[in-house]
Amino acid sequence: MTEKNFFDKVYEVARLIPHGRVTSYGAIAKYLGAARSARMVGWAMNNSHAKDVPAHRVVNRVGVLTGKHHFDGTNLMQQLLENEGIKVEDNQILDFQAHFWDPMTELGSDFMK
C-alpha cells in the first residue's frame, strides 16, 4: 500500500512548487510517468480545494491560466501569480519559460523514488 494514486501524487508535486514559480499539468503528469494523463492533473486540481494545493501555480503548457475560471473570483488566480512576482497578461503568463518549474529538472526524479 505504499503506492499512491495519481491524484495524491499530483497533490504532492503541486505542493512542492516553489513560491514564485509555475508549472504545467503535462509537466507533473510526465514526472509521474503519464504524460498523457494531463487531464487527470487538472481533475486533481479540482479536488485541490480539499487540499492545501496552490493550484494557481499550475497552468497549461502554453502558460495560460485555463483553470482561473474555477477560482473564487474572476482574476483571483492572476492576482495570486502577480503577487508572487509573475506577470500575467490576458490570462497568459509572461516569460513562462523563465518561471517554469519542471519537477523532473528541479526534483530530478529523486523525490518519489
Next chain:
DNA sequence: GAATTGACGTTCT
C-alpha cells in the same frame, strides 16, 4: 451500473 465529462497533452491522419 453505465455513460459522460473534466484545470490537457500527445499522436495519428
Next chain:
DNA sequence: AAGAACGCCAATT
C-alpha cells in the same frame, strides 16, 4: 504543417 481523434483516471450525473 494543420486539424482531428485518442488516451489517461476519477468523479459526477
